[in-house]
Amino acid sequence: MDFKFLVDTFFVALSGVPTALIITIISLLIALPLGFLLALTRINQIPVLQRFAQVYVSFIRGTPVIVQIFIVYSSVPLFLTSIFEKYHIDKNVYDINPIWYAFIVFSINTTAIMIEIFRSAISTVSKGQLEAAYSVGLTNVQALRRIIIPQVLVTALPNICTATVNLIKATSLGYAMSLQEITLRAKVAANVGYNYVEAYIDIFLVYLILCSLVEYLFKRYEKRLSKYKIAHA
Amino acid sequence: MLEIKNIHKSFGQNEILKGVDLQIDKGDVVVILGPSGSGKTTLLRCINFLEKADEGYANFGDINVHLKTASKKQIHVIRQKTAFVFQNYNLFNNKTALENVTEGLIIGRKVPKAEAAEIGKKALDKVGLSEKYDAYPSQLSGGQQQRVGIARAVALNPDIILFDEPTSALDPELVGEVLTVMKNIAKEGTTMLVVTHEISFARDVANRVVFMDGGMIVEEGPPNEIFSNPKEERTKQFLKRVLPEDYIYYI
Ligand SMILES: Nc1ncnc2c1ncn2[C@@H]1O[C@H](COP(=O)(O)OP(=O)(O)OP(=O)(O)O)[C@@H](O)[C@H]1O
Numbered sequence: 001m002d003f004k005f006l007v008d009t010f011f012v013a014l015s016g017v018p019t020a021l022i023i024t025i026i027s028l029l030i031a032l033p034l035g036f037l038l039a040l041t042r043i044n045q046i047p048v049l050q051r052f053a054q055v056y057v058s059f060i061r062g063t064p065v066i067v068q069i070f071i072v073y074s075s076v077p078l079f080l081t082s083i084f085e086k087y088h089i090d091k092n093v094y095d096i097n098p099i100w101y102a103f104i105v106f107s108i109n110t111t112a113i114m115i116e117i118f119r120s121a122i123s124t125v126s127k128g129q130l131e132a133a134y135s136v137g138l139t140n141v142q143a144l145r146r147i148i149i150p151q152v153l154v155t156a157l158p159n160i161c162t163a164t165v166n167l168i169k170a171t172s173l174g175y176a177m178s179l180q181e182i183t184l185r186a187k188v189a190a191n192v193g194y195n196y197v198e199a200y201i202d203i204f205l206v207y208l209i210l211c212s213l214v215e216y217l218f219k220r221y222e223k224r225l226s227k228y229k230i231a232h233a
Numbered sequence: 234m235l236e237i238k239n240i241h242k243s244f245g246q247n248e249i250l251k252g253v254d255l256q257i258d259k260g261d262v263v264v265i266l267g268p269s270g271s272g273k274t275t276l277l278r279c280i281n282f283l284e285k286a287d288e289g290y291a292n293f294g295d296i297n298v299h300l301k302t303a304s305k306k307q308i309h310v311i312r313q314k315t316a317f318v319f320q321n322y323n324l325f326n327n328k329t330a331l332e333n334v335t336e337g338l339i340i341g342r343k344v345p346k347a348e349a350a351e352i353g354k355k356a357l358d359k360v361g362l363s364e365k366y367d368a369y370p371s372q373l374s375g376g377q378q379q380r381v382g383i384a385r386a387v388a389l390n391p392d393i394i395l396f397d398e399p400t401s402a403l404d405p406e407l408v409g410e411v412l413t414v415m416k417n418i419a420k421e422g423t424t425m426l427v428v429t430h431e432i433s434f435a436r437d438v439a440n441r442v443v444f445m446d447g448g449m450i451v452e453e454g455p456p457n458e459i460f461s462n463p464k465e466e467r468t469k470q471f472l473k474r475v476l477p478e479d480y481i482y483y484i
């Protein structure tokens with residue numbers, strides 16, 4: 001065991017954290033509102049969108065993320081090339097930072113998960129509260145924002161936490177598109193002297209620390225949001 | 234003050250309301266009686282636009298609204314004039330008792346926060362919950378929750394309060410406290426349209442009783458007339474089932 005390598009590579013792996021985090025954050029920023037809206041279409045039985053959400057969820061959840069990555073990573077460049085040619089844009093698709101593909105794949109993927117999470121969370125808030133909100137003069141948007149969403153969030157938060165942790169871990173698959181994230185950086189460092197065990201330990205530790213931290217933050221936020229529940233009579 | 238004309242409502246092939254007319258004057262306490270499934274809840278919901286009627290008009294003083302084609306603005310105006318007390322209370326679980334009461338004032342009616350808090354506290358005092366301003370619904374008994382529900386309606390100072398079986402989800406020992414609160418606000422001259430199976434409330438508080446069956450109003454009149462001298466056979470049959478023995482005996 002090469003301890004100096006172990007320590008050095010730990011920091012190499014750590015330098016991939018911002019990449020993992022930015023992919024996680026962008027994906028969540030897209031998937032949270034979109035997933036919520038699509039979940040609403042299923043609850044409110046809006047015909048076409050509801051069906052779309054259903055098919056979308058079963059497609060995404062029924063296929064491995066790594067396959068989704070291969071599909072996006074191989075098809076989007078082809079698609080872009082034809083667009084660039086058509087509009088005479090002088091740009092090479094292979095100069096595009098793979099992080100953009102990661103945004104696409106993980107947003108698509110996380111949205112499907114959020115639809116499922118919100119769908120079950122919304123069904124725990126009674127329709128009666130929505131009607132009560134209307135009856136005291138709140139608009140649809142006001143009722144959602146002030147009454148429904150706060151309660152849905154509390155119910156959904158533990159699942160959103162799990163999904164976020166899974167997402168962080170799943171960004172490690174980004175190495176398949178040569179994304180400069182935690183796993184790839186450490187592996188590249190290991191290639192030089194074949195110190196794979198040390199590198200994997202580092203990768204392991206970095207994800208462990210990162211995910212524990214995220215879980216801790218979620219727990220604290222959950223506590224704050226759910227103060228109305230704790231005092232159960 | 235409120236006149237309802239010819240309300241029709243179907244769910245799919247099922248015609249639930251088959252042309253209901255109702256006139257309510259200021260200060261009236263009107264009780265609707267009727268067997269399960271006769272359309273009582275649906276009628277109240279149509280008046281408050283929680284359900285969209287297929288046909289019919291609501292006439293509120295100077296405002297006349299076609300229920301089916303009402304605009305968002307008209308619906309908002311009617312909702313400002315009505316308040317609803319639900320069978321299952323439907324309190325906002327993420328808000329304290331006081332916030333439940335002030336939500337409609339602050340957000341729905343743009344009343345300044347401090348003023349809304351004053352009104353809200355007064356409404357909660359009125360229903361005997363002065364100690365519970367900051368309690369969340371999960372910390373309250375069913376009877377207390379329903380009293381918050383009533384305070385939420387009262388605070389809006391509506392022209393009429395619609396009650397849909399406000400005591401039927403409660404344990405028997407909690408029914409009394411809610412009925413007492415309802416009696417008190419009736420005494421203050423609040424206009425009320427109440428669906429209930431509490432015959433004592435109808436007898437003691439209502440100035441009119443409406444008997445509904447099969448989506449229509451079968452008979453209506455002052456309580457003593459309806460209870461002691463019903464004209465329609467369907468009313469008689471229904472009353473025989475719901476009136477306490479001793480009451481029948483009186484008749
Ligand atoms: N949203 C709905 N969709 C389909 N059918 C409905 C709906 N709401 C009510 N109904 C039906 O309409 C009929 C009348 O219902 P309503 O709730 O108005 O009766 P009710 O007089 O209030 O009865 P109860 O005393 O049991 O509360 C019932 O047969 C019910 O199944």
Ligand SMILES: [Mg+2]
Binds near residue numbers: 397
């Ligand atoms: Mg009913």
